[in-house]
Amino acid sequence: MSGGPGTASAAGSARGTAADDANERAVARLTGSRPVLETVARAGDVVRGLTDRTILVSGPPMAWDRYTGGQRRAIIGGALYEGLAGDEAEAEALLADGFLTVRPSHDHATVGSLTGVCTASMPVLVVHDQASGRRAFCRMNEGADRASLTFGVWDDGVEAxxxxxxDIVSPALAEVLERMGGLAVGPIVRRALTMGDDLHSRHKAAGALFRAEVLDAVLDLSRQGVTRRYRALAGYLRSAEYLFLHIVMAAAKAAADSASHLAGSSLVTAMNLNEKEFGLRVSGLGDRWLTAPLPPVATLRGRLYDGWSTDDLAYVGGESLITETIGLGGMAAAAAMPLQDHSAGSPPEMLRTTERMYRITLREHPDYRIPALAYRGVPCGIDVRRVAETGVVPAIHLGATLRDGGHAGAVLFRPPLEPFERAVELLSNEPTLTPARPGDPL
Amino acid sequence: MSGGPGTASAAGSARGTAADDANERAVARLTGSRPVLETVARAGDVVRGLTDRTILVSGPPMAWDRYTGGQRRAIIGGALYEGLAGDEAEAEALLADGFLTVRPSHDHATVGSLTGVCTASMPVLVVHDQASGRRAFCRMNEGADRASLTFGVWDDGVEAxxxxxxDIVSPALAEVLERMGGLAVGPIVRRALTMGDDLHSRHKAAGALFRAEVLDAVLDLSRQGVTRRYRALAGYLRSAEYLFLHIVMAAAKAAADSASHLAGSSLVTAMNLNEKEFGLRVSGLGDRWLTAPLPPVATLRGRLYDGWSTDDLAYVGGESLITETIGLGGMAAAAAMPLQDHSAGSPPEMLRTTERMYRITLREHPDYRIPALAYRGVPCGIDVRRVAETGVVPAIHLGATLRDGGHAGAVLFRPPLEPFERAVELLSNEPTLTPARPGDPL
Incomplete structure (x- = not known):
């Protein structure tokens, strides 16, 4: 089942063959990635181009005045957290006149969950892809509270x-990870897929496996006594259910970056959203974003907390769908039967969701496999040509955010088809252009 | 779906109605059990009737001279471990003349994995059913090595x-558990069933969850420094994959004992095996064992290590099938797709296995649920009348043992039908006799 797109459409076309070759190389980089969680570091120290006046956000680039909801609140919160402004009004003014810069995370080898706000002094998880040499980053998870900068809330509790x-948890985790010599991400993903996780909306198995490994290492470090910050780390690990999502996001970003900028390749290298638009990047189109307005939140289906309905939701951005780029999340719905309601489907529907994804992907992942499909590999490497041909869009598991901020549950998100179609057109117009390549790996 | 057996067969018969009532009470005790792992203790200190010259084993009672294989080796090993004999010949002689007594675990509120050998100085896991007040026991797991007393091997390595x-791991675990105030078993079972475990042949999720909880508590205990025995405990937890099986076994035994000795009830309260025979106990028949010869090992199907075939296997006893008594293991095959080869079936076959088990059980468990079956409760409470009527025997996931001892893999075991049929006859002959009741809960 591995290999390029259908031989019938590829036959007899030099362009098609070149594209197949490019896709073959691109998807091999996705599946060959060997991500290692190295450490947690101050973002400004490791993320290239992240100045003290830069605020990273999720989504394709957008003018400041178009941010009106939760992402705007989080950007202002980030400015205040960083001490860049004394109050909200000053932050607004500094953002409006460009003294503070809002930048898309993806251009900084970074991905952000929901609002995706990250400033220089915030801690980021550092994942190194040992296959490509690339590093990618994702801000540390804020913990279990539903009110968070991630979910578009800024208040004293969020700041605390x-x-x-x-100040406490991240340095402790950094010390443990460095003492461990880093932690291989792939084996945990592989095992968690056999334990009911999709690695996007559900991380219960990965989280338990990660927690046990880290606590074991903490014990090893603590022969002379367990310090307060290690106990704080243990407390954090008890409840930070989505920490491992942020690790997988960074791992997926490193893999996707290694597969990007291959001339002619129709492989999806990024999908994301800001408050208003869905964004798509394709390997052969380099850093170009193809965008389209987001579907109305009323069209989302899933499982919301506390009796909320989709009317109560709002988009606040999001880049956790980088996990779908490597075959996880909604692509691997069949692995995560416990998500059957969140994922808007019964168990048979979830099996069909993943089976449908094989129609739009280039390869079955050799290591990440789904027990319920007799250990078939997850559908990996979305091909915009196949999406355009079939009309099947990627199935995406997405966290849901309340209009006023806060975690509201999880939904199944279907991106608009149009950017995929446009990508195919663009590729056919300029198939031999080698896109500009970004800087060397860090 | 809860309730007694089919109304058609029950209608118009006072005996039937009384039996239904008894079954209703019996299965309510199974599903209402609230097991808590309290501690690890020296067997002789907590297991009633376990004298210094008693050796507990798995299976229905059998004369000493009929033990010829792995279970015999393990019994002799137990005698030597306990210092009851200087060498194998002396142990044989003391066993032959009855100075050393071989006793069935089940009569001592204890269950044993495979050979099931347990002597007075060995550590047992102590599980307390908070609903019934009963306690039950299972020997501590020996760890990851395939050669073990459990699997019919006795040598210097096994002894060490x-x-x-x-001497080191169990006291450390006891201290942690006591400090924690015990650990509720049910919530881990419930979560693990959503994470690919059947809680008999697969415990990867339960083990990870348990390990994380224990390590967290160890950190809390270790503010002044992590001692050697805590590091030994951490090392043990890293590899003792089937520890949680032994915890679930004790939990299941406590629940089954609380449902036993109810006049007229056709609920299965124990299934086990020794080297030669399958044994069955039914609530309304009290402590009576109904036995039948074991099927040839060549008829077993499953997944064996290292190219072994079923010809290399031998029965060495086993009581881990107490987990099937409460709806886990093979009964919950549909929850554990990663066992698809061990369980001798494809994913659809595993779904059908569990679906078939609803035909012979009294209730769907209200808390233990299977995501792949849209969260239907596991089939709980095997009714010998339904087994006899349908000819469907319980599906049992069983560890496989090499003829010369050692862990060989896992298989699907189908017990003989005849003891179930005989139980129905006996129940119809003496439905109103209240069986003798064993001693009060400890």
Missing amino acids: RLRHVS | RLRHVS
Whole structure:
């Protein structure tokens, strides 16, 4: 089942063959990635181009005045957290006149969950792809509270939790990871897929496996006594259910970057959203974003907390769908039967969701496999040509955010088809152009 | 779906109605059990009737001279471990003349994995059913090595590992558990069933969850420094994959005992095997064992290590099938797709296996649920009348043992039908006799 697109359409066309070759190389980089979680570091120290006045956000680039909801609140919160402004009004002014710069995470080898706000002093998880040499980053998870900068809330509680994670938890985790010599991400993903996780909306198995490994290492470090910050780390690990999502996001970003900028390749290298638009990047089109307006939140289906309905939701951005880029999340719905309601489907429907994804992907992942499909590999490497031909869009598991901020549950998100179609057109117009390549790996 | 057997067969018969009532009470005790792992203790200190010259084993009672294989080796090993004999010949002689007594575990509120050998100085896991007040026991798991007393091997390595677990690991675990105030078993079972475990042949999720909880508590205990025995405990937890099986076995035994000795009830309260025979107990028949010869090992199907075939296997006893008594293991095959080869079936076959088990059980468990079956409760409470009527025997996931001892893999075991049929006859002959009741709960 591995290999390029259908031989019938590829036959007799030099362009088609070149594209197949490019896709073959691109998807081999996705599946060959060997991500290692190295450490947690101050973002400004490791993320290239992240100045003290830069605020990273999720989504394709958008003018400041178009941010009106949760992502705007989080950007302002980030400015205040960083001490760049004394109050919200000053932050607004500095953002409006460009003294503070809002930048898309993806251009900085970074991905962000939901609002995706990350500033220089915040801690990021550092994942190194040992196959490509690339590093990618994702901000440390804020913990279990539903009110968070991630979910578009800024208040004293959010700030206090951010500082706790930044000042106490992250240095402790960094020390443990460095002592461990880093932690291989792939084996945990592989095992978690056999334990009911999709690695996007559900991380219960990966989280338990990660927690046990880290606590074991903490014990090893603590022969002379367990310090307060290690106990704080243990407390954090008890409840930070989506920490491993952020690790997988960074791992997926490193893999996707290694597969990007291959001339002619129709492989999807990024999907994301800001408050208003869905964004798509394709390997052969380099850093170009193809965008389209987001579907109305009323069209989302899933499982929301506390009796909320989709009317209560709003988009606040999101880049956790980088996990779908490597075959996880909604692509691997069949692995995660416990998500059957969140994922808007019964068990048979979830099996069909993943089976449908094989029609739009280039390869079955050799290591990441789904027990319920007799250990078939996850559908990996979305091909915009196949999406355009079939009309089947990627199935995406997405966290849901309340209009006023806060975690509301999980939904199945179907991106608009149009950017995929446009990507195919663009590829056919300029198939031999080698896109500009970004800087060397860090 | 809850309730007694089919109304058609029950209608118009006072005996039938009384039996239904008895079954209703019996299965309510199974599903209402609230097991808590309290501690690890020296068997002789907590297991009633376990004298210094008693050796507990798995299976229905059998004369000493009929033990010829792995279970015999393990019994002799137990005698030597306990210092009851200087060498094998002396142990044989003391066993032959009855100075040393071989006793069935089940009569001592204890269950044993495979050979099931347990002597007074060995550590047992102590599980307390908070609903019934009963306690039940299972020997501490020996760890990951395939050669073990459990799997019918006795040599210096086995002895050294047993002493390490007894002298260092168990006291450390006991201290942690007591400090935690015990650990509720049910919530881990419930979660693990959503994470690919059947809680008999597969415990990867339960083990990870348990390990994380225990390590967290160890950190809390270790503010002044992590001692050697805590590091030994951490090392043990890293590899003792089937520890949680032994915990679930004790939990299931406590629940089954609380449902036993109810006049007229056709609920299965124990299934086990020794080297030669399958044994069955039914609530309304009290402590009576109904036995039948074991099927030839060549008829087993499953997944064996290292190219072994079923010809290399031998029965050495086993009581881990107490987990099937409460709806886990093969009964919950549909929850554990990663066992698809061990369980001798494809994913659809595993779904059908569990679906078939609803035909012979009294209730769907209200808490233990299977995501792949849209969260239907596991089939709980095997009714010998339904087994006899349908000819469907319980599906049992069983560890496989080499003829010369050692862990060989896992298989699907189908017990003989005849003891179930005989139980129905006996129940119809003496439905109103209240069986003798064993002693009060400890």
